[in-house]
Each structure stands twice: as C-alpha cells, then as structure tokens.
Amino acid sequence: MAGGDLEPVIGLEIHVQLRTATKMFCGCALGFGEPPNTRTCPVCLGLPGALPVANAEAIHYGLMIGMALDSELAPVSTFHRKNYFYPDLPKGYQISQFDLPLCSGGKLGEVNIHRVHLEEDAAKLNHAGASGRIEGADSSIVDFNRGGTPLAEIVTEPELRSAEQVGEWLRLLRTTLRTLGVSDVNMEEGSLRCDANISLRPVGTDQLGTKTELKNMNSFRFIERGIRAEVERQRAIIEAGETVTQETLHFDPKSESITSLRSKEEAHDYRYFPEPDLPPVVITEEMLARAAASLPELPAAREQRYIETLSLSPETARVFAWRAELADYFDAVCAADQSLDPHVAANWVTELQGRLGDEEAEDSKVTAAALAQLAAMVVSSQVNQGGAKQVLDQLVAAGGEPASIVADQGLEAVGGADELAPIVAAALEANPELTERLRSGDMKPIGVIVGEVMKQTRGRADGKEVTALVRKQLGLS
Amino acid sequence: MIDRDELLHVARLARLALHEDELDATAGELSTILGHVAAIEELDLEGVEPTAHIGDVSDSLRADHVRPSLARDVALAPAPAIRDDGFLVPSPQGE
Numbered sequence: 086m087a088g089g090d091l092e093p094v095i096g097l098e099i100h101v102q103l104r105t106a107t108k109m110f111c112g113c114a115l116g117f118g119e120p121p122n123t124r125t126c127p128v129c130l131g132l133p134g135a136l137p138v139a140n141a142e143a144i145h146y147g148l149m150i151g152m153a154l155d156s157e158l159a160p161v162s163t164f165h166r167k168n169y170f171y172p173d174l175p176k177g178y179q180i181s182q183f184d185l186p187l188c189s190g191g192k193l194g195e196v197n198i199h200r201v202h203l204e205e206d207a208a209k210l211n212h213a214g215a216s217g218r219i220e221g222a223d224s225s226i227v228d229f230n231r232g233g234t235p236l237a238e239i240v241t242e243p244e245l246r247s248a249e250q251v252g253e254w255l256r257l258l259r260t261t262l263r264t265l266g267v268s269d270v271n272m273e274e275g276s277l278r279c280d281a282n283i284s285l286r287p288v289g290t291d292q293l294g295t296k297t298e299l300k301n302m303n304s305f306r307f308i309e310r311g312i313r314a315e316v317e318r319q320r321a322i323i324e325a326g327e328t329v330t331q332e333t334l335h336f337d338p339k340s341e342s343i344t345s346l347r348s349k350e351e352a353h354d355y356r357y358f359p360e361p362d363l364p365p366v367v368i369t370e371e372m373l374a375r376a377a378a379s380l381p382e383l384p385a386a387r388e389q390r391y392i393e394t395l396s397l398s399p400e401t402a403r404v405f406a407w408r409a410e411l412a413d414y415f416d417a418v419c420a421a422d423q424s425l426d427p428h429v430a431a432n433w434v435t436e437l438q439g440r441l442g443d444e445e446a447e448d449s450k451v452t453a454a455a456l457a458q459l460a461a462m463v464v465s466s467q468v469n470q471g472g473a474k475q476v477l478d479q480l481v482a483a484g485g486e487p488a489s490i491v492a493d494q495g496l497e498a499v500g501g502a503d504e505l506a507p508i509v510a511a512a513l514e515a516n517p518e519l520t521e522r523l524r525s526g527d528m529k530p531i532g533v534i535v536g537e538v539m540k541q542t543r544g545r546a547d548g549k550e551v552t553a554l555v556r557k558q559l560g561l562s
Numbered sequence: 563m564i565d566r567d568e569l570l571h572v573a574r575l576a577r578l579a580l581h582e583d584e585l586d587a588t589a590g591e592l593s594t595i596l597g598h599v600a601a602i603e604e605l606d607l608e609g610v611e612p613t614a615h616i617g618d619v620s621d622s623l624r625a626d627h628v629r630p631s632l633a634r635d636v637a638l639a640p641a642p643a644i645r646d647d648g649f650l651v652p653s654p655q656g657e
Contacts, residue, residue, distance in 0.1 A: 106626045107627065107629070112624070112628055112629030113629070114631070120634070121648045122638060122648060122649075124631050125631055126629070126631055127632075132640075138624040139622075139623050140626050141624060141626060142625075142626035168575070169575075172654060210654075213645060224645075224650055226646055226649065227648055227649040228647075228648050229649075364622050365615055
C-alpha cells in the first residue's frame with residue numbers, strides 16, 4: 086500500500102432538528118433558549134410508566150425529506166430502543182429506528198443517500214466544574230428542554246472524496262431542507278449537526294480502510310477544516326507503515342487538533358430491540374399525498390428551471406438556486422416587473438449581492454420592486470450604468486425609490502442626439518489637435534473626447550452613444 | 563450457551579453489578595431464555611410476516627399540539643441534587 090496514492094472516502098451522518106411545534110413523543114413545546122427544565126413532562130423525563138406517542142407532523146416532515154431526496158419510503162416503519170447510559174438520556178435508551186427506517190436509499194446532487202430515519206434528541210449537558218455534593222468529582226447540569234426534540238438522521242453512502250466536496254454538498258442539503266421548511270437548519274444553534282466517517286484507500290481500489298468518526302462539527306468551515314486535518318493525520322499514519330485505529334474523534338477548531346473521545350467507545354454495543362411502547366407506523370396513501378402536496382420547488386429543480394426557462398447561465402442558476410433566499414429575491418424582482426429580461430434582473434441581483442456580502446438581499450433596504458424599477462430605467466436609457474450604480478449604492482445605504490433618487494440628484498441620462506450633439510461638437514472644437522488625429526483615422530484619442538463629454542454631463546451620457554456621435558460628426562461612419 | 567465473559571460484558575453494558583456468587587445462576591437463566599428463542603427459530607416460518615410489535619395497533623399517531631409542560635419545581639423534585647435550575651449529576655467519565 087505504501088507509495089501508492091491515497092484517496093479519502095467520506096460518509097456523512099447529518100442530524101436535523103425538525104421544526105414541529107412539539108417534541109417527538111410528547112406534547113411539550115420545543116425549547117430554544119427557554120429557562121432550563123421548563124419544557125418537560127413525564128415522557129421526556131423518562132419517568133416510569135410514561136408512554137410515548139409519535140408526533141404525526143414529524144412523520145410528515147420525514148416523508149417530505151424522503152421525497153426530496155428521492156428515497157424509497159417504507160410502507161411500515163418501526164421504532165427501536167438504542168441502549169446506552171449517559172446523563173443526557175433519562176431512559177437509558179434513545180428511541181430511534183433500526184431495520185425499518187422511514188426512508189431508504191435516495192440521492193441528492195451527486196451523492197447517494199443510504200437512509201433517513203427518525204429519532205429523539207438527547208438533553209443538554211452543561212459542565213458545572215467540581216461540585217460540593219459529589220465529592221472531588223466533576224459534575225454536570227442536565228437541562229431536559231432539548232430532550233425528545235424530533236430529529237431526522239440522514240446518512241449518505243461513503244462517496245464523498247474531499248473536504249471541499251463535503252462543504253458544497255452540505256450547503257445544497259441545507260438549502261434543500263430550508264426550502265422544505267422542515268427545519269431551521271442553523272448549525273450554530275445545533276439544529277443541523279454533522280458527523281463524518283473518514284478513511285483512506287489506494288486510488289483505484291474498492292477496499293475500505295479503517296474509518297474514524299469525526300463528531301459534532303457545528304459550522305461548514307470547521308467541517309472542512311476538521312476533515313482536512315483528519316485526512317492528513319491518517320495519511321501520515323499509513324505512509325509511516327502503521328495502521329489507523331477505529332475510534333471516535335473530536336476536532337477542536339481553535340487548536341486545529343484532533344482528540345479521541347474514549348468515553349463512549351465501550352458503548353458501541355447498543356443492543357437494539359423493537360420499542361414495545363410504540364406500534365409500527367403505517368404510511369397511508371393520504372400521508373403520502375399530503376407530503377407530496379407539501380413539496381415546494383427544490384434547489385435542483387429551480388436550477389434547471391433557471392437554465393431552461395429563463396436561459397440564465399449555469400453558474401448564475403446554481404448560485405441563485407443553491408441559496409434559496411437569493412433565488413426568492415430574484416424571483417420577486419422578476420415578478421415586480423414582468424417585462425424585465427431575466428438576464429438583466431439577474432445581473433442587478435448579482436450587483437446588489439456583491440455590495441451586501443453575507444447580508445441577505447431580502448433583509449437589505451433595497452426592495453425587489455426598487456431593484457426592478459432601477460433595472461428597467463437602465464434598459465429604457467433613463468439612467469446609464471454608471472448612474473444606476475450610484476443609485477444602487479444609495480439604495481443599499483438608505484433605501485428609497487430609484488426614480489426619485491435619479492430626479493432629486495439629476496442623474497438622468499443625457500440621452501438622444503439632440504441633447505448630446507452640441508456637447509460632442511463643443512468637445513471636438515475644444516481639442517482641434519485630437520480632432521485632426523481622429524479624422525485621419527487614428528482612433529486612440531477618442532477616449533479623451535468621450536471623457537470630456539462625460540465631464541460636461543457629469544457622467545450621465547452613454548459612452549457608446551457618444552462614440553457614435555463623434556464618428557458621425559467627423560464623417561467616419 | 564452464554565459464558566461468564568459474555569455475561570459480565572452484558573452486565574456492564576446494562577450497569578448491573580452482579581455479585582460473584584450470582585454469576586453461575588444468572589448465566590443459567592439467560593441461557594434458558596436464549597434456548598427458548600432458539601427453539602422458536604427452528605420453526606418453519608415460511609410465509610409468516612415478521613412481527614415488530616405484539617399489539618395489533620397502528621395509526622396511533624399524535625397531532626402536533628402543544629400540551630402544558632410540568633412546572634420546573636415539579637420536574638426537579640425527584641432530582642438527587644439541583645444546581646442552576648438543572649439536575650446536578652456526576653460528569654460522564656472522560657468528558
């Protein structure tokens with residue numbers, strides 16, 4: 086093996102908190118930032134005798150995810166108990182799915198999906214430091230508000246090959262889930278969490294090397310950096326002729342270091358068995374029809390529509406479609422003025438987004454109607470490109486209506502030969518030497534003449550029109 | 563059928579502290595249970611649907627409607643120790 090080129094083999098497990106009103110198996114409202122332990126009941130506290138009942142809306146969201154990922158949906162799906170002891174798990178087991186998950190197989194972008202199943206989230210553990218009560222030992226404080234939150238776990242096939250590909254694919258997944266409306270998909274707040282299984286193998290082989298699991302990375306940047314660091318760590322081990330140990334790892338983004346999480350290693354024997362408190366979930370035609378009717382246009386379909394129907398370039402189509410908010414804004418601009426050429430609208434949306442950076446266009450001071458109006462004014466030569474960009478700067482800074490900004494500040498394009506001709510004539514007259522050179526066919530000085538006209542019109546003339554007039558007045562065309 | 567090492571492994575996973583003099587008896591009982599399951603496995607079950615649940619219930623889903631949660635002092639009442647409105651517990655090993 087040593088000496089040959091190695092390639093990474095990466096599979097992902099993504100946990101998505103579903104945006105239901107209540108928890109997976111009880112009627113407690115989902116808690117985000119509420120005071121600790123104010124969203125609990127006997128079911129999510131795991132008190133003896135309490136019985137779980139599955140949330141129909143969580144099943145519905147699971148079906149929507151399965152349809153969006155082109156999965157096979159199980160006609161009958163069952164819940165299992167996944168047994169392990171941890172203070173964030175009051176029952177001593179997590180209710181999850183095992184051999185009959187809600188969704189099997191599927192594909193998103195270039196990546197095949199292995200399965201999607203539903204389960205309950207664990208509670209939140211906060212480190213408390215040394216405690217007086219528990220002598221000398223470290224202690225933790227458990228907040229059960231999060232315990233029982235519905236999760237969809239999406240598992241990919243081990244088909245990803247680089248940290249960059251993982252980052253790009255996760256962005257597509259996040260946009261897809263956000264478009265479905267099934268989750269807030271906020272990595273910082275933990276509603277989208279990603280684990281990566283990573284191994285290396287010689288290029289051109291099918292064998293799978295020993296994999297490690299990189300846990301709970303909570304931003305796209307950390308995921309890419311963590312995977313890159315783990316790939317390099319494994320490469321160094323293999324190239325030194327040693328073997329990779331199968332283990333669960335934690336990436337610390339601050340130090341860029343990778344450490345082993347030994348505590349849960351022994352607990353990998355989960356002894357799954359069917360959850361006796363929950364009957365199988367039978368997926369009815371009605372449930373499937375409702376899920377299908379709830380599907381919005383998804384990023385991949387939107388990308389196709391932009392390319393095929395609106396003739397946007399594939400690059401622009403992907404940039405918009407994979408960022409749902411931007412695509413929504415673009416659609417709103419097109420809807421505000423249906424006579425606007427989508428290419429022109431796309432150019433102005435891109436121009437606007439370039440000024441906004443990370444801020445979303447819909448959160449900016451520039452309304453879709455204002456941008457549509459500005460674009461239309463350029464098309465009808467009421468304002469030229471340069472003037473329109475000045476207007477856009479002002480819209481970004483303070484909002485407002487393009488037509489009145491143009492009027493207030495005298496940014497109207499100086500248009501039409503009638504208005505421009507005398508200004509061009511004056512510019513030629515003021516520069517007899519240059520005019521002579523132009524007349525003899527040396528076109529280099531034309532820029533000076535155009536510049537002079539622009540100066541006289543305070544940038545409001547159209548450069549092409551000025552050039553045409555110069556040629557015409559000198560009898561060159 | 564189930565040996566001592568396997569019994570101790572399963573007991574550790576289940577956080578059961580088995581006493582030395584319980585080991586043989588417990589191993590025997592577990593073996594009897596496994597033997598019963600093995601006997602079922604020998605039956606000809608061709609054409610019989612796998613059973614995931616003993617009841618004949620389905621469609622027992624719950625509408626996504628919020629129900630009141632417990633008051634915090636009620637929720638915390640059984641806690642062995644309380645700090646910062648939470649259940650104070652020993653930290654998991656190695657964390």
